Structure formats: C-alpha cells, structure tokens
Amino acid sequence: MNKAKTVVVAGASGFIGTYLRARFEQAGWSVRTIGRRTAKGSAESARWDDDAAITRVLDGADLLVNLAGRSVNCRYNARNRAAILDSRVATTTALGRALEGCRVPPSTWLNASTGTIYRNADDRPQTESDGDLGSGFSVDVARAWEAALEAADTPRTRKVALRIAIVLGPGGGALRPFATLARLGLGGPMGRGGQKFSWIHLEDLYRTVRFLHARTDISGPVNVASPDVVDNRELMHFVRRAYGARLGLPTPAWLLRLGAVLIRTDTELVLKSRWVQPQKLIDAGFIFRQPELGRALLSIAKR
16 A cells, blocks of 8 residues: 655645645645644644754655745735735745755645736736736735745755735635625726736645646746636626625725725735736646636635
8 A cells, every 4th residue: 555645734724724734635645734823742733933843744744835924914014014024934934944954855845925926917917937027015025935935955855936826715715805895785896997817716726736746847936826817897797696796886996995994904905917827837738627717706606
C-alpha cells in the first residue's frame, strides 16, 4: 500500500484554508497545519511563534500551501495596513526560515499572493508574462509578499506564487456582501459598472493546487483565476439571478465610498478593474470545473 501524501496548510482556519483542508482529507492526504489558533504540543500542527515546531511539521511533508494573511476586508488605516502587510510577509519569511532546517523539505511550496498585484485594467487581460504591475497599497503588499517568497533560500523546494483572483464558494467569503446587496434590492451595477471582475471557484482553487504540485515544470508566479472574466454589471446580474432578486438598484461610487466608511471596508475591493488571465494554467492544459460565473453562482446559491 502506498504511503499517504502529506500537505501542510498554513492559515488553515480561514475561508479558503478550511475548504482545502477538508478536500485534501477527502482525497486521502495527511494534513498538518500552521496557524495562530493551533494548540501547542501537537505533532501535526504548529503555531507561528514556535520556529522549531514549524520545522518539525514541515519536515517530511510533500507539499506546503501557505494561505496566511489578515483579511483585506477592512478600512485601510495605518494600523490595518501594518497588520495586513506583516501577516503576509512575516509568515512567509518564517516558513522560509523553517524550511532551511528540514532534513526532508516539501518538494513544492505554493504561497498565496493576489491578482490585485496587476494595474487597474479594462483594456486588456494581464498575464504572467506581459501583465503590468500596478501601484498603491495593495500592490505594495503583493510585491513585498512575493519578494519574501523569492528571498527564501530553498534549493530543494520549488516555489510558486499563487496570484489568486477573488475566491467564490459556499460558506461566505467575498460573495457574501454581493449577495446581501442583492437581497436588499441594491444588486445593480457598482460605480460605472464596467470594471472587470476576475474570480475563481473554491473547488478550482483546490484543483489548481493539486495540479501545480504535480506539474514540476511550472514555477514562478501563476495567475489563479477563471478565464471567464466579466464586468461588474454582468457580475451583479448573475448574483441577482442566483439569489432570486428581481430589483437591482445601481450604487454610485460616491454612495459606495460612504457605505464603505460605515461598514469599515475599502471601495477598492469592488471598484478596481481586475482582469487576470490564467495563461500558465491554460497553456499547461488545466481544465476548469467551474469555468462560467453564472453557473458557478447558481451552484453556490443552491448550497
């Protein structure tokens, strides 16, 4: 009998991490975790404040998936900016340091990044080879995040930065505020409505992780997004249809900015035009299970 493969999921308690952990377990993998809430002394888990435990958990594993990072669904004040940056850079640096101490390190390290690293784009898709990096706080965070991964000295471990688009799936995540607006009758276009919306279904994100681990010829940053990019107007149409909302009043940018202050979030999450093209995945032959946004939202709403 073949020995079960082992994956280490860092940041396993979040929306994405919880799903990936469950799916790996369903597939027969042994799952170890690293996070803030992990109990000390566990042989299968480690906390971020225990370097020795992190090395122990990583040693002998086949795959490392790092998803750690504070949510960006908040106001970008000085305190939150510092926490968002540190939660990504410090954890990535800690993993690199721990891998150096492993006798048998994982062969693959997939480290989360973000599709927001690209500029505001509504003129052409942004691929890994010809995409233009943007500017501003979110882009600075993404650059620092990927720089921390690049700086890690891991000659025995292949590193891949996952430039993940907005993740949609059952149980909440980025879809929740859109669904809430639709139910309240405010599910119309946001701002000008023409800004692009790049997304990925949770299941396809999990399948991408499995695919990239198996494809040892792929390295460097990889765009993790569905090829079915829509604009905000189309997005809200599909959201209204999925949640049975007939009325969809538009929300002008000024009202979005006011509402963002009240609910303590930032309008960049809905007003920036994200057009992320998964060229490396397409060229490698990856098949998306949920390639169309309309059908994906219907399946999510049913669950």
